[in-house]
Amino acid sequence: MTRVYLGLGSNAARDYHLQRGLDALNELGSNLQVSPVFESDSVGMLGKRFYNLVAALDTRLSLADLNAALKAIEAACGRREAKVPGRITLDIDILTYGELTGVQAGLQLPRPEVLRNAFVLWPLALLAPDVILPGSKLTHAQHWAAWQGAQQLWPVAFIWHERSLTPDALLQAAQSRAAL
Numbered sequence: 001m002t003r004v005y006l007g008l009g010s011n012a013a014r015d016y017h018l019q020r021g022l023d024a025l026n027e028l029g030s031n032l033q034v035s036p037v038f039e040s041d042s043v044g045m046l047g048k049r050f051y052n053l054v055a056a057l058d059t060r061l062s063l064a065d066l067n068a069a070l071k072a073i074e075a076a077c078g079r080r081e082a083k084v085p086g087r088i089t090l091d092i093d094i095l096t097y098g099e100l101t102g103v104q105a106g107l108q109l110p111r112p113e114v115l116r117n118a119f120v121l122w123p124l125a126l127l128a129p130d131v132i133l134p135g136s137k138l139t140h141a142q143h144w145a146a147w148q149g150a151q152q153l154w155p156v157a158f159i160w161h162e163r164s165l166t167p168d169a170l171l172q173a174a175q176s177r178a179a180l
Helices: 014-028 063-076 118-127 140-146 168-179
Strands: 002-010 030-034 037-040 050-059 091-097 102-104 107-109 153-156
Touching: 002 014, 002 118, 014 030, 014 050, 014 063, 037 118, 050 118, 063 091, 091 107, 118 140, 118 153, 153 168
Parallel strands: none
Antiparallel strands: 002 050, 002 091, 030 050, 037 050, 037 153, 102 107
């Protein structure tokens, strides 16, 4: 089994598509864990704000087969049919696949967005703070503590299978900061 970390995002019917994506991931591997959900402005395109989260699971699929399965999940959520610019029903990216680094099966690992985008790194740091990012000597939490970008994120309440993914303490801290 290989532990993988995946980034999920949606800016079209966000709750619905993220819930469908998580349901599909739950069937794809074992030991699924999910980060809190964050809202962020679009990066690299014009469009509505995104909901983003990170999921981890154990899989027996090869990297190429996992990537194909994720593309099929995206397609089942209408990703390939969506012709509206700036509208993404569901995006699932492989952030890490075990300890692999460099270009593997046509994918750069770890995915460069891990260290570039707050909407990837913060949820990853919350989900697996003590895990060392492959090819690095630092944990996800250490990378997050050192991050110096300007992107803004807002934790959002999100329910999946009657379970709140975003802790109340995180939501309350965000509301306190917004009130200042």
